[in-house]
Amino acid sequence: QLQLQESGPGLVKPSETLSLTCTVSGGSISSSSYYWGWIRQPPGKGLEWIGSIYYSGSTYYNPSLKSRVTISVDTSKNQFSLKLSSVTAADTAVYYCARHSGWLRDWGQGTLVTVSS
Amino acid sequence: EIVLTQSPGTLSLSPGERATLSCRASQSVSSSYLAWYQQKPGQAPRLLIYGASSRATGIPDRFSGSGSGTDFTLTISRLEPEDFAVYYCQQYGSSTGFGQGTKVEIK
Numbered sequence: 121q122l123q124l125q126e127s128g129p130g131l132v133k134p135s136e137t138l139s140l141t142c143t144v145s146g147g148s149i150s151s152s153s154y155y156w157g158w159i160r161q162p163p164g165k166g167l168e169w170i171g172s173i174y175y176s177g178s179t180y181y182n183p184s185l186k187s188r189v190t191i192s193v194d195t196s197k198n199q200f201s202l203k204l205s206s207v208t209a210a211d212t213a214v215y216y217c218a219r220h221s222g223w224l225r226d227w228g229q230g231t232l233v234t235v236s237s
Numbered sequence: 238e239i240v241l242t243q244s245p246g247t248l249s250l251s252p253g254e255r256a257t258l259s260c261r262a263s264q265s266v267s268s269s270y271l272a273w274y275q276q277k278p279g280q281a282p283r284l285l286i287y288g289a290s291s292r293a294t295g296i297p298d299r300f301s302g303s304g305s306g307t308d309f310t311l312t313i314s315r316l317e318p319e320d321f322a323v324y325y326c327q328q329y330g331s332s333t334g335f336g337q338g339t340k341v342e343i344k
Contacts, residue, residue, distance in 0.1 A: 223287035
Protein backbone atom coordinates (compact mmCIF):
# COMPACT_ATOMS: atom_id res chain seq x y z
CA GLN A 121 0.00 0.00 0.00
CA LEU A 122 1.30 3.42 -0.94
CA GLN A 123 2.43 5.63 1.91
CA LEU A 124 3.57 9.25 1.86
CA GLN A 125 5.43 10.94 4.69
CA GLU A 126 6.23 14.63 4.98
CA SER A 127 9.36 15.75 6.79
CA GLY A 128 11.09 19.03 7.52
CA PRO A 129 11.41 21.81 10.09
CA GLY A 130 8.31 22.64 12.08
CA LEU A 131 9.40 26.22 12.66
CA VAL A 132 10.64 28.69 10.06
CA LYS A 133 11.56 32.33 10.55
CA PRO A 134 9.84 35.08 8.57
CA SER A 135 11.53 35.92 5.24
CA GLU A 136 13.30 32.55 5.18
CA THR A 137 12.63 29.56 2.94
CA LEU A 138 10.36 26.71 4.00
CA SER A 139 11.67 23.32 2.85
CA LEU A 140 9.76 20.05 3.06
CA THR A 141 10.31 16.58 1.64
CA CYS A 142 7.79 13.86 0.92
CA THR A 143 9.07 10.29 0.99
CA VAL A 144 7.03 7.76 -0.96
CA SER A 145 7.00 4.09 0.02
CA GLY A 146 5.07 1.12 -1.28
CA GLY A 147 5.19 2.42 -4.85
CA SER A 148 7.42 4.14 -7.36
CA ILE A 149 7.44 7.88 -7.81
CA SER A 150 8.39 7.19 -11.43
CA SER A 151 4.96 5.79 -12.26
CA SER A 152 3.76 7.35 -15.47
CA SER A 153 0.19 7.54 -14.27
CA TYR A 154 0.52 10.06 -11.50
CA TYR A 155 1.49 13.53 -10.43
CA TRP A 156 2.84 14.32 -6.98
CA GLY A 157 1.51 17.39 -5.24
CA TRP A 158 1.65 19.67 -2.24
CA ILE A 159 -1.46 21.06 -0.51
CA ARG A 160 -1.64 23.20 2.60
CA GLN A 161 -4.25 24.08 5.19
CA PRO A 162 -3.89 27.06 7.55
CA PRO A 163 -5.20 26.36 11.05
CA GLY A 164 -9.00 26.32 11.04
CA LYS A 165 -9.21 27.08 7.32
CA GLY A 166 -9.67 25.27 4.02
CA LEU A 167 -7.39 23.47 1.60
CA GLU A 168 -5.09 25.27 -0.83
CA TRP A 169 -3.27 23.48 -3.65
CA ILE A 170 0.35 24.65 -3.91
CA GLY A 171 1.68 22.79 -6.92
CA SER A 172 2.46 19.44 -8.50
CA ILE A 173 5.26 17.63 -10.30
CA TYR A 174 5.53 14.71 -12.70
CA TYR A 175 8.37 12.22 -12.31
CA SER A 176 9.98 13.69 -15.42
CA GLY A 177 10.25 17.02 -13.62
CA SER A 178 7.48 18.96 -15.30
CA THR A 179 5.65 21.16 -12.84
CA TYR A 180 2.58 23.30 -12.47
CA TYR A 181 1.91 25.71 -9.68
CA ASN A 182 -0.88 27.69 -8.07
CA PRO A 183 -0.62 31.11 -9.78
CA SER A 184 -1.02 32.87 -6.44
CA LEU A 185 2.13 31.18 -5.08
CA LYS A 186 4.10 30.56 -8.26
CA SER A 187 6.67 33.30 -7.71
CA ARG A 188 7.74 31.75 -4.39
CA VAL A 189 7.37 28.00 -5.00
CA THR A 190 9.76 25.38 -6.32
CA ILE A 191 8.85 21.69 -6.41
CA SER A 192 11.47 19.12 -7.37
CA VAL A 193 11.70 15.34 -7.58
CA ASP A 194 14.45 12.86 -6.75
CA THR A 195 13.51 9.54 -8.33
CA SER A 196 16.60 7.80 -6.90
CA LYS A 197 15.32 8.45 -3.39
CA ASN A 198 11.60 8.15 -4.25
CA GLN A 199 11.08 11.65 -2.88
CA PHE A 200 9.77 15.00 -3.96
CA SER A 201 10.32 18.32 -2.27
CA LEU A 202 8.79 21.74 -1.72
CA LYS A 203 10.55 25.04 -1.27
CA LEU A 204 8.56 28.16 -0.43
CA SER A 205 10.57 31.34 -0.20
CA SER A 206 10.08 34.60 1.67
CA VAL A 207 7.60 33.13 4.12
CA THR A 208 5.35 35.16 6.39
CA ALA A 209 2.96 34.25 9.18
CA ALA A 210 0.30 33.69 6.49
CA ASP A 211 2.26 30.62 5.38
CA THR A 212 1.69 28.90 8.72
CA ALA A 213 -0.23 25.75 7.86
CA VAL A 214 -0.37 22.00 7.84
CA TYR A 215 1.40 20.93 4.66
CA TYR A 216 0.29 17.72 2.95
CA CYS A 217 1.89 15.79 0.13
CA ALA A 218 -0.29 13.65 -2.09
CA ARG A 219 -0.34 11.44 -5.15
CA HIS A 220 -2.82 12.43 -7.77
CA SER A 221 -4.19 11.74 -11.17
CA GLY A 222 -6.38 14.81 -11.10
CA TRP A 223 -8.14 13.71 -7.96
CA LEU A 224 -5.99 13.18 -4.84
CA ARG A 225 -6.40 9.63 -3.65
CA ASP A 226 -3.34 9.16 -1.44
CA TRP A 227 -2.29 11.69 1.17
CA GLY A 228 0.44 12.01 3.74
CA GLN A 229 -0.55 12.64 7.33
CA GLY A 230 0.51 16.29 7.10
CA THR A 231 3.09 18.32 8.95
CA LEU A 232 2.52 21.61 10.74
CA VAL A 233 4.89 24.39 9.78
CA THR A 234 4.79 27.54 11.87
CA VAL A 235 6.34 30.78 10.65
CA SER A 236 7.52 32.78 13.62
CA SER A 237 10.62 34.55 14.87
CA GLU B 238 -9.04 30.37 -12.82
CA ILE B 239 -12.11 28.38 -11.78
CA VAL B 240 -13.54 29.37 -8.40
CA LEU B 241 -15.59 26.79 -6.49
CA THR B 242 -18.29 27.96 -4.08
CA GLN B 243 -19.73 25.43 -1.64
CA SER B 244 -23.06 25.80 0.12
CA PRO B 245 -24.22 25.82 2.76
CA GLY B 246 -21.28 26.70 4.95
CA THR B 247 -22.69 24.58 7.75
CA LEU B 248 -25.35 21.89 7.63
CA SER B 249 -26.95 20.85 10.94
CA LEU B 250 -28.59 17.45 10.69
CA SER B 251 -29.40 14.40 12.79
CA PRO B 252 -28.10 10.87 12.23
CA GLY B 253 -30.29 9.06 9.72
CA GLU B 254 -31.14 12.24 7.81
CA ARG B 255 -30.18 13.00 4.22
CA ALA B 256 -27.44 15.52 3.52
CA THR B 257 -27.22 17.47 0.28
CA LEU B 258 -24.09 19.52 -0.32
CA SER B 259 -23.62 21.87 -3.26
CA CYS B 260 -20.52 22.91 -5.18
CA ARG B 261 -20.87 25.58 -7.85
CA ALA B 262 -18.09 26.48 -10.28
CA SER B 263 -17.50 29.92 -11.79
CA GLN B 264 -16.92 28.26 -15.19
CA SER B 265 -17.83 24.91 -16.64
CA VAL B 266 -15.68 22.08 -15.27
CA SER B 267 -14.47 20.11 -18.25
CA SER B 268 -15.31 16.43 -18.46
CA SER B 269 -16.82 16.53 -14.98
CA TYR B 270 -13.37 16.63 -13.47
CA LEU B 271 -14.72 17.17 -9.97
CA ALA B 272 -13.91 15.33 -6.74
CA TRP B 273 -15.26 15.35 -3.18
CA TYR B 274 -13.31 14.81 0.04
CA GLN B 275 -14.19 14.26 3.68
CA GLN B 276 -11.97 15.64 6.42
CA LYS B 277 -12.17 14.95 10.14
CA PRO B 278 -10.27 16.95 12.76
CA GLY B 279 -6.56 16.17 12.84
CA GLN B 280 -6.75 13.96 9.76
CA ALA B 281 -5.83 14.29 6.13
CA PRO B 282 -8.71 14.57 3.67
CA ARG B 283 -10.13 11.31 2.33
CA LEU B 284 -11.23 10.96 -1.27
CA LEU B 285 -14.93 10.09 -1.59
CA ILE B 286 -15.92 10.81 -5.19
CA TYR B 287 -14.02 11.51 -8.42
CA GLY B 288 -15.22 12.21 -11.94
CA ALA B 289 -18.25 13.87 -10.32
CA SER B 290 -20.00 10.55 -9.62
CA SER B 291 -17.54 7.66 -9.22
CA ARG B 292 -17.07 6.39 -5.68
CA ALA B 293 -13.52 5.83 -4.55
CA THR B 294 -12.44 2.42 -3.33
CA GLY B 295 -13.99 1.48 0.00
CA ILE B 296 -16.47 4.36 0.14
CA PRO B 297 -19.96 3.29 1.31
CA ASP B 298 -22.77 3.56 -1.21
CA ARG B 299 -24.64 6.05 0.98
CA PHE B 300 -22.27 8.61 -0.58
CA SER B 301 -23.15 9.68 -4.10
CA GLY B 302 -22.08 12.47 -6.41
CA SER B 303 -23.88 14.07 -9.31
CA GLY B 304 -23.83 17.06 -11.59
CA SER B 305 -22.02 18.50 -14.57
CA GLY B 306 -20.98 21.81 -16.04
CA THR B 307 -21.03 24.27 -13.16
CA ASP B 308 -23.31 22.58 -10.61
CA PHE B 309 -22.35 19.54 -8.58
CA THR B 310 -23.89 17.80 -5.58
CA LEU B 311 -22.68 15.38 -2.93
CA THR B 312 -25.49 13.44 -1.27
CA ILE B 313 -25.22 11.33 1.86
CA SER B 314 -28.38 9.28 1.86
CA ARG B 315 -28.54 8.48 5.57
CA LEU B 316 -26.06 10.12 7.91
CA GLU B 317 -24.06 7.83 10.13
CA PRO B 318 -22.31 9.19 13.25
CA GLU B 319 -18.93 8.94 11.51
CA ASP B 320 -20.12 11.15 8.62
CA PHE B 321 -20.11 14.35 10.64
CA ALA B 322 -17.10 16.15 9.21
CA VAL B 323 -16.05 18.85 6.74
CA TYR B 324 -16.50 18.17 3.03
CA TYR B 325 -14.55 19.80 0.20
CA CYS B 326 -15.01 19.77 -3.54
CA GLN B 327 -12.06 20.01 -5.93
CA GLN B 328 -11.95 20.66 -9.66
CA TYR B 329 -9.09 19.31 -11.74
CA GLY B 330 -10.22 20.21 -15.24
CA SER B 331 -8.33 23.47 -15.42
CA SER B 332 -5.31 23.42 -13.13
CA THR B 333 -6.83 22.54 -9.77
CA GLY B 334 -8.43 24.13 -6.73
CA PHE B 335 -10.77 23.51 -3.83
CA GLY B 336 -14.01 24.90 -2.54
CA GLN B 337 -14.06 26.47 0.90
CA GLY B 338 -15.78 23.50 2.54
CA THR B 339 -19.11 22.56 4.10
CA LYS B 340 -19.26 21.44 7.70
CA VAL B 341 -21.84 18.77 8.48
CA GLU B 342 -22.57 18.97 12.19
CA ILE B 343 -24.83 17.09 14.55
CA LYS B 344 -28.09 18.88 15.21
